[in-house]
Amino acid sequence: MYVVRNSSRALFAALIPLAAIHAVLFVMALLGARVEPQLMSMPAPDKLLFAYGGRLLLDGALLFAGHSVLRHFRICSRTAYTLIGGAMAATGYLLALRNGLLLSPPPEGSEYAAGLLPGAAGMLAGFLYGQFAGLESVAASTQPAAASVPASETATAPPRVFDGPVRVRTSAAAIAIAATVPAAITSVLVFMVIALFGSAGPGWLITAALPAQIFLMVLIATIVPSAILVLVMHHIARAIGRSRGGEYAIIGSALPAACMLLLAPLMTGTVMVLLPAAIVNGAIMGALYRRFAGLEPVPLPEMVIATDAQALVGADHPSRRQHGVLLSN
Numbered sequence: 001m002y003v004v005r006n007s008s009r010a011l012f013a014a015l016i017p018l019a020a021i022h023a024v025l026f027v028m029a030l031l032g033a034r035v036e037p038q039l040m041s042m043p044a045p046d047k048l049l050f051a052y053g054g055r056l057l058l059d060g061a062l063l064f065a066g067h068s069v070l071r072h073f074r075i076c077s078r079t080a081y082t083l084i085g086g087a088m089a090a091t092g093y094l095l096a097l098r099n100g101l102l103l104s105p106p107p108e109g110s111e112y113a114a115g116l117l118p119g120a121a122g123m124l125a126g127f128l129y130g131q132f133a134g135l136e137s138v139a140a141s142t143q144p145a146a147a148s149v150p151a152s153e154t155a156t157a158p159p160r161v162f163d164g165p166v167r168v169r170t171s172a173a174a175i176a177i178a179a180t181v182p183a184a185i186t187s188v189l190v191f192m193v194i195a196l197f198g199s200a201g202p203g204w205l206i207t208a209a210l211p212a213q214i215f216l217m218v219l220i221a222t223i224v225p226s227a228i229l230v231l232v233m234h235h236i237a238r239a240i241g242r243s244r245g246g247e248y249a250i251i252g253s254a255l256p257a258a259c260m261l262l263l264a265p266l267m268t269g270t271v272m273v274l275l276p277a278a279i280v281n282g283a284i285m286g287a288l289y290r291r292f293a294g295l296e297p298v299p300l301p302e303m304v305i306a307t308d309a310q311a312l313v314g315a316d317h318p319s320r321r322q323h324g325v326l327l328s329n
Contacts, residue, residue: 001074001137001138002076002135002136002137002138003070003071003074003075003076003135003136003138004067004070004071004076004081004129004130004133004134004135004136005133005134005135005136006067006071006133007129007132007133007134009132010128010129010131010132010133010134011060011063011064011129013128013129013132014063014085014125014126014128014129014132015056015059015060015063015125016125016128017121017124017125017128018056018059018060018089018118018121018122018125019056020121021117021118021121022052022055022056022059022118023052024216025103025117025118026048026051026052026103029102029103029104030048030103048103051101051102051103054101055092055096055101058092058095058096058101059088059089059092059118059122059125062088062089062091062092063085063088063089063122063125063126063129065088066084066085066087066088066126067081067084067129067133069084070084074138076130076135077130078127078130078131078171078173080130081126081127081129081130082123082124082126082127082130082173083123083126084126085122085123085124085125085126085127085129086119086120086122086123086126087122088122088126089118089119089121089122089123089125090115090118090119090122092118092122093114093115093118093119094115097111097115123173124173124176124177127173127177127292131292162297164297164298165297165298166243166295166296166297166298167238167243167295167296167297167298168234168237168238168243168248168290168293168294168295168296169293169294169295169296170231170234170293171289171292171293171294173292174288174289174291174292174293175227175230175231175234175289176227177288177289177292178226178230178284178285178286178288178289178292179222179223179226179227179229179230179285180219180223180226181226181281181284181285181288182218182222182226182281182285183218183219183222183223183226185277185280185281185284186218186222186277186281187218189277226285229255229256229259229282229285230252230285230286230289232255233248233251233252233255233282233285233286233289234248234289234293236251236255237251237286243290243295244290245287245290245291246287248286248287248289248290249283249284249286249287249290250283250286251286252282252283252284252285252286252287252289253279253280253282253283253286254282255282256278256279256281256282257275257278257279257282259278260274260275260278261275
């Protein structure tokens with residue numbers, strides 16, 4: 001039996017999406033404080049730092065507590081870690097809301113809706129922890145004695161190595177990770193364009209806070225088409241028998257490029273500008289999906305229901321290509 005290891009490196013990687021979401025929410029709160037100062041005053045830098053660090057520390061502690069619970073019950077599936085990550089992040093949001101740890105409380109009537117984004121980041125964090133921490137075998141002292149295990153169970157133990165045919169798994173969590181990449185990259189590029197070519201003056205304050213708004217808007221606009229694109233890319237790679245990360249990256253870059261060229265008549269003048277970004281985003285999505293999806297054995301074919309034993313003849317048997325002759329009087 002295996003459990004997920006205790007890993008500080010995996011915990012650090014799992015906190016990255018939570019840190020990004022908290023940063024986005026904090027920037028949005030600061031933007032609201034400057035645009036509508038009557039609703040909230042600008043906090044001091046020390047208060048801002050402690051509030052941000054406290055939220056991140058609380059989420060990290062709750063995530064590790066959820067991992068400890070799953071480890072105690074010998075649960076190591078990615079689905080369980082995804083669910084426990086979302087539950088712990090939602091718990092952290094509720095604790096912060098109840099104890100006044102939020103930089104600005106959400107408007108009345110939207111307290112629970114405001115926790116959806118941290119909950120989604122927590123699900124991603126739980127998945128990342130289970131992915132990067134790895135597995136370890138349970139100590140022999142915690143397992144039953146070998147004499148008490150029936151011989152029939154020991155004879156059917158699964159092998160430790162597998163040399164049969166494999167394929168890339170279809171993973172909803174890996175699709176979600178790969179689909180968020182265009183939003184993040186596009187948000188950074190849009191902010192750079194605004195920062196370089198935007199006009200200076202009083203409007204610069206709003207421009208400096210735009211990454212939070214841009215990230216949310218672009219994420220909403222691209223998450224569904226990007227997820228469809230990743231799923232199509234995955235099935236194309238599976239159909240042609242490709243399973244390496246580089247091959248997924250090539251297919252991922254070729255698919256959006258082909259879509260852009262097909263849409264060229266409807267996007268006059270913008271194809272050449274958006275084509276490089278589509279190729280880069282597609283390659284990153286393909287490589288990320290392959291990295292987080294993993295492999296699975298090719299499933300066995302389903303059972304054949306036969307009513308006539310003479311019909312169970314192989315495809316290359318001569319009787320499949322010729323017919324017998326029966327002479328009648």
